[in-house]
Amino acid sequence: MIETLDDLDVEGTTVGVRVDVNSPIGDDGTLADDARLRAHVDTLSELLERGGRVAVLAHQGRPGGDDFVSLESHAERLSELLGHPVDYVDATFGATARESVRTLGNGDCVVLENTRFYSEEYMEFEPDRAAETHLVEGLAPVLDAYVNDAFAAAHRSQPSLVGFPTVLPGYAGRVMEAELDVLGSIEETPEPRVYVLGGAKVSDSIDVAWSVLEKGLADHVLTAGVVGNVFLIADGVDLGDASSDFIYDQGYWDEIDRAADLLDAHGEHIALPRDVAVERDGDRHELGVNALPPENEEAAMDIGESTLAYYERILEDAGTVILNGPAGVFEDENFETGTRRLYGAATDVDTSIVGGGDTASALRRLGVEGFSHVSTGGGAALRMLTAEPLPAVTALEDGPKQQQPADD
Numbered sequence: 001m002i003e004t005l006d007d008l009d010v011e012g013t014t015v016g017v018r019v020d021v022n023s024p025i026g027d028d029g030t031l032a033d034d035a036r037l038r039a040h041v042d043t044l045s046e047l048l049e050r051g052g053r054v055a056v057l058a059h060q061g062r063p064g065g066d067d068f069v070s071l072e073s074h075a076e077r078l079s080e081l082l083g084h085p086v087d088y089v090d091a092t093f094g095a096t097a098r099e100s101v102r103t104l105g106n107g108d109c110v111v112l113e114n115t116r117f118y119s120e121e122y123m124e125f126e127p128d129r130a131a132e133t134h135l136v137e138g139l140a141p142v143l144d145a146y147v148n149d150a151f152a153a154a155h156r157s158q159p160s161l162v163g164f165p166t167v168l169p170g171y172a173g174r175v176m177e178a179e180l181d182v183l184g185s186i187e188e189t190p191e192p193r194v195y196v197l198g199g200a201k202v203s204d205s206i207d208v209a210w211s212v213l214e215k216g217l218a219d220h221v222l223t224a225g226v227v228g229n230v231f232l233i234a235d236g237v238d239l240g241d242a243s244s245d246f247i248y249d250q251g252y253w254d255e256i257d258r259a260a261d262l263l264d265a266h267g268e269h270i271a272l273p274r275d276v277a278v279e280r281d282g283d284r285h286e287l288g289v290n291a292l293p294p295e296n297e298e299a300a301m302d303i304g305e306s307t308l309a310y311y312e313r314i315l316e317d318a319g320t321v322i323l324n325g326p327a328g329v330f331e332d333e334n335f336e337t338g339t340r341r342l343y344g345a346a347t348d349v350d351t352s353i354v355g356g357g358d359t360a361s362a363l364r365r366l367g368v369e370g371f372s373h374v375s376t377g378g379g380a381a382l383r384m385l386t387a388e389p390l391p392a393v394t395a396l397e398d399g400p401k402q403q404q405p406a407d408d
């Protein structure tokens, strides 16, 4: 049983709040999209209004990436969004960080530096071992409690996610609570239940498809995006060199055999694209699967009109639809149609749940609104949909280890 902010006596309490504000970064090295910050405003405002002393912990990017930057611009934007001063300190767990946390007053907030600037935070640990890292051992002594609101990172077993709740009383923030409520009760949603699996995370999508079909959770699995292309090849369709090379280069060639096995086991529940869109003379050009491979070997970049009509008919009768991954290369206006139409049709379904970082930004860009729930997580949402435990959630559930009585 996970405790929430309702169970925390906030006034005067120093709380380490782990959020996920891992965001697109512009060429100037600062925040380029504040959607993930907005998601945490409720949790942070509540803690500040209730007189908490708030130290924000978060990662940004991965070592070596262009988006591996400081959280200074995140702190500035957070202050604007909260309408409340937010300090930033370029330290995470050493003496400077501890001092900035120790001197917080009631209703004060400080953002500590990118947790992944410290190498241990980019490693995965068992919770007990994570509790012995420099980050947790350094910072925990100045914290009274830990709140995890970082659902989007909850599939990682990193120190800031699993170490703190092993040594401090841990609570789910409002984002975490809402995500667990919705994604943790998929089996109670109205039937028939349709899963739409698009995008480029082929291996994760096949895991989800296997799991939900084996458990009888899905009545239909509709495939699109790169996932759909892999299933077409598994079904014996020759998509042409460009699509095949792309799948090979992305390291998904072995997934074709897994997709074929899944079609053997559960093919009657899996819908494959009936046509695809390619780029020809700078325009969108649609081809039925019988007309493949394309005569100029162009890549399949979207699902076509006939597939959309077929998928829309299935969605008309659905009680619940769960979608992950765009239907095509939505970043190119020639190939945004599949995503716009398919996700648009999904908003008419009684219960519509969307997961995926790129998917959420695609929907914002395309102006598609009206879902029952848009998850803040990509990998974490997928992992939950397979009913696999999320390490950060398990660590909250398990709670801190009881202190052993001191030896006489």
Ligand SMILES: Nc1ncnc2c1ncn2[C@@H]1O[C@H](COP(=O)(O)OP(=O)(O)O)[C@@H](O)[C@H]1O
Residues within 6 Å of the ligand: 198, 199, 200, 201, 224, 225, 226, 229, 300, 301, 302, 324, 325, 326, 327, 328, 329, 330, 331, 355, 356, 357, 358, 359, 360, 378, 379
């Ligand atoms: N047919 C396709 N060929 C190549 N890339 C595709 C195709 N369909 C979708 N994509 C790409 O998939 C990416 C998003 O997939 P993914 O990372 O799995 O989504 P999410 O972050 O929502 O889980 C986008 O960059 C999009 O361009």
Ligand SMILES: O=C(OP(=O)(O)O)[C@H](O)COP(=O)(O)O
Residues within 6 Å of the ligand: 020, 022, 061, 062, 152, 153, 156, 356, 357, 376, 377, 378, 379, 380
């Ligand atoms: O953006 C995230 O996950 P997502 O790409 O699955 O949405 C999280 O911040 C986790 O980041 P990571 O995949 O670098 O550990």
